[in-house]
Amino acid sequence: MYELVQAVFNGDEKAALHQLIYTLSSSGKCYFLRNEILQAFADYCHQSQKPAYFYYSSSVGKLIQYTHEIILEEESTWFVIRPTIANQEVWQLTADLSRFEQMTPQALLDVRDRSVNRYQPHILEIDLHPFYEGSPRIDDPRNIGQGLAFLNRYLCSQLLTDPQYWVEMLFQALHGLQYDGIRLLLSDRIPSGIQLAKQIKPALKLLSERSPDEPYENFRFELQELGFEPGWGNTAARVSETLELLDRLIYSPEPGILETFVARVPAVFRVVLVSIHGWVGQQDVLGRDETLGQVIYVLEQARSLENELCEQIKLAGLDQLGIKPHVIILTRLIPNCEGTFCNLHLEKVEDTENAWILRVPFGEFNPEITNNWISKFEIWPYLEQFALDAEKELLAQFKVKPNLIIGNYSDGNLVAFLLSRRMKVTQCNIAHSLEKPKYLFSNLYWQDLEEKYHFSAQFTADLISMNAADFIITSSYQEIVGTPDTVGQYESYKCFTMPQLYHVVDGIDLFSPKFNLVPPGVNEDIFFPYSQKENRDFHLVKQIHDLLFSREDPQIFGHLDYPNKRPIFAVDTITSIKNLTGLAECFGKSQALQEHCNLILLSSKLHPHEAINKEEAEEIQKLYNVIDQYNLYGKIRWLGMRIPSSELGEAYRVVADAQGIYVHFARFESFGRSILEAMISGLPTFTTQFGGSLEIIENQENGFNINPTNLEETANQILDFLEKCEAHGEYWHEVSEWMSQRIHHKYNWHLHSNQLLLLAKMFSFWNFVAPENNEARDRYMETLFHLIYKPRVEKILEKHKAG
Structure with a gap:
């Protein structure tokens, strides 16, 4: 990043940076986030008639792409730059553009405090870095979140580096296992790691003379004579496999062997x-x-x-x-x-x-x-x-x-x-x-x-x-x-201020x-593909179809003039973050969507007086206002009721029967349980690009990740899907099948x-x-x-x- 900063600072593009800062300062604000910065730079490029490459490929363009915050002060401008995931740098540019230098996290926290007029010169600093300094640490940001694989590799390398110590540690860990006073795996007949390594061979010889399916109870006492207590396996084959894994772990440790062996250790009850x-x-x-x-x-x-x-x-x-x-x-x-x-x-x-x-x-x-x-x-x-x-x-x-x-x-x-x-x-x-x-x-x-x-x-x-x-x-x-483009939830705890309470200089080691x-996972007894007709209750199907499309009820708002239109389905609570009102507005602004589809919303509440706080009441009323503003009567059904999981599972399937789609329109979603439920039910699913739900649908080329802040773009993505469905009769079924299979294989409770x-x-x-x-x-x-x-x-x- 130093080279990029210097290229901007020492080159012809410094004037562009200066103009951008001037434009930001003229807004009257002092604190700008990534989207505002990118928009301001795009406006500058347009107004200055810069060539198309300038926005992305110029040095200043690249710098702006990496910039997540800009804070303006009278004497300087502060840049919070994120050159890579999980890595943040702080740079200060003086007002006269004479100096552009990297600063400490502490300096940034002071600036943030000053930006809200809550600076104090002496404040508690919380720094967790020393407690992680000597610990093993992942190097590549792409491997963050794969701690187990890393630890397996690390422990195996330690076994190779100092085998005597680590074999002894492994022995002590196994030797200490018990359940309610019942010794497991090893008895005192095996006093050390060296002795454990020696005893494996005679145990394997004993087991080789047994039928693979022979129950453990038949040879329990012979194994105990050798120092091996219950817990190695339920058959001769299973016990032999587990002991062979331990033998290989001691003499030729590999991560896969370690993981397989540890998985078999009876240590959690x-x-x-x-x-x-x-x-x-x-x-x-x-x-x-x-x-x-x-x-x-x-x-x-x-x-x-x-x-x-x-x-x-x-x-x-x-x-x-x-x-x-x-x-x-x-x-x-x-x-x-x-x-x-x-x-x-x-x-x-x-x-x-x-x-x-x-x-x-x-x-x-x-x-x-x-x-x-x-x-x-x-x-x-x-x-x-x-x-x-x-x-x-x-x-x-x-x-x-x-x-x-x-x-x-x-x-x-x-x-x-x-x-x-x-x-x-x-x-x-x-x-x-x-x-x-x-x-x-x-x-x-x-x-x-x-x-x-x-x-x-x-x-x-x-x-x-x-x-x-x-x-x-x-x-x-x-x-x-x-x-x-976005900071992670845990990453947001890395460096932050609580003005006049404390500064977090280093709050968590992301590596x-x-x-x-x-x-x-998802409960596949309740949520399963619509195509599994043999597992569906015909009477429940009819009941849920009536509920979604036609039943009159005090907790249901709206009727459908053309119930055979393809349904857009959404299930969530009524909050500004979950953004059902945004979905209704997206639907309301697109005549083309209204021509093709109906909108069916399932939430837990329908009336403002049911809300538990003012914000929830306002959001419920806002949804009514959107329906009224865009005259969505006859095109929307809003169910404000909590239904049992068994009925919810059938609701997804009934919508899939009608070749509908599911839309998760949250402004931010840490993950999204309903996304799993909809996808495994066979519903083609569009989900917010903000948060972890982005990873559930990996195939972004097909356009199923949506931006809930861009209503027109979202409507066009859905319409593009619908056009493909109409042009190719099997397209809806193909998408339905791969989404269902993705959840079944990757998001299950057994794994x-x-x-x-x-x-x-x-x-x-x-x-x-x-x-x-x-x-x-x-x-x-x-x-x-x-x-x-x-x-x-x-x-x-x-x-x-x-x-």
Whole structure:
């Protein structure tokens, strides 16, 4: 980047840069983001009649393409440049254009504070860089999110470099495994790593004399004589394979061998999924709007983890010992539960053997608040005591410590940190959605937003939990580091200011192997292709068809004059970010779309008086205004009701029967559960290009990634698809099939759970062999918790106590 900056600064193009700065300054603003900068530069090129290449290929054009922020001050102009993904540079250009030099992150944070008139000369600086400095680190940004593969390669290289030490560490890790006092894998008959390596050969010889299918119980005692306890496998062939993997790992370590061996190690039996803030129930109690997706995710993950653990226990031969997995979803008990089971202390998860919802109440600081549901933005004062109470409850249920704690969302991740820190258990974080990048300038103006959102507590909690986590799983690569054009959700925590509270100089190492891409699945018993006629209920099909196209109901707005038109279907909550109003406006502005299609919207609410806050009420009213403005009567159906998952699955299929399409029009989407559901049902799906949903549909050449801020372009993309469908009779079916198959093969719960458990085992081993790195880091996190987080949440609690 230095060479590019110098080319601009020392060449003829400096005048163009100067003119751009002058144009920006004449707007009266001082802070500009990427889209504004690109538009201003495009306008400059047009007005100055620059040749076409100048915008992209000139030195100044390239510099502008890399620039994500420009901040204007009286004496200088500041450029935040992102030359590559996960890499940010700060440059200062003096007002007289005499000097263009690279600056520190600290200098940038001071500038940002000055831009909102909240600068102070001495402020707490948070810098996590020293805690990652000596740790193994991914080099290539393209490999970010592939931490497991990196760690496998790293550990194998260590085995080759110092085999004696690492074989001994491997032995100690295996030697320590047990379940309720039952020794697993190794007994004291094998006292060291060297002895373990020697004992494998006689064990393999013994097994070679057995039939491959012979049950483990038949030769258990002979193996125990050699020092090998249960857990290697359920048959002679399985035990032999596992021991051969270990033998190869000791003498010729390779990443694939290590991963396959670790996957077979019986080290995880008890798992806690922490999901706190919203109505964790089953059937028709699947969360409030702000938590619906998370609750469905956690319930399906619990079922999938139990299935995977059962299978692993069986293949390890441990089911014969009565060993069973135990999965607990930890959430809060809500006394005023509005007719649901959310006041039930313990509830079995449907379709499981031993997975449970454990509900722990909040401390009664003010029963009028704590006995009711609490918004995710108000929940922070209760989490520390909740974690202490939950620890006792978990130990009472499990009788011993769990093997893995998985946090969900910011609050669940903080509780996972508190629990794992106290119980010395491997911690996994799943953000689902980080609020900071969703709310533009939310950190810069946090004081103005504090009364409503309490971002100072949330962003601090995020910093603590993401750094304390042993590993983090994300649904998409972009969730971590975005794209060349956009900053990732986790990347937004790398360097930011909370004016007059603290500066984050280095908040997270994006190249850490703790980041791992493990997308969720979709429940294929409920969501399956429309073409699987044999699995569909004829009566339900008719019922849902009537619901979508013709039924009259107080919770349904609009009728369709021509119900046989191709339907455009969308399912989401009514918020400005989810942007159903934007989709309606896109439809309203395009006469061609209206001629070809009807628009069917499914949300949870229909009337402003049903809204839980002012913003939601305004968005509902805005949708009515759009319908009225573009006279969409007879062309739109809006269903404002929550329907069971089984009916939702059929709704996608009924729309597919009519060769409809699905449109996800969110301004930003961290991933998008409904996208998976629609695609696997066989619906050609158009999805927002902003966020992780971009990765679900990889084939961008076909134009299924849309820009919800450009209504005309989106309408043209949909129309282009419709024209192809009309010109080529099989085109709709071809797109339907490849989208369905993509979800089936890549986004399924079996893959998710298998990978998640493998990560848990690998990072547990990593913590075993390198624990000193974590202790200093976790002490630092505790300092942030006690000196920043707790004082912030006490202010929230004071207001709650006052009622």
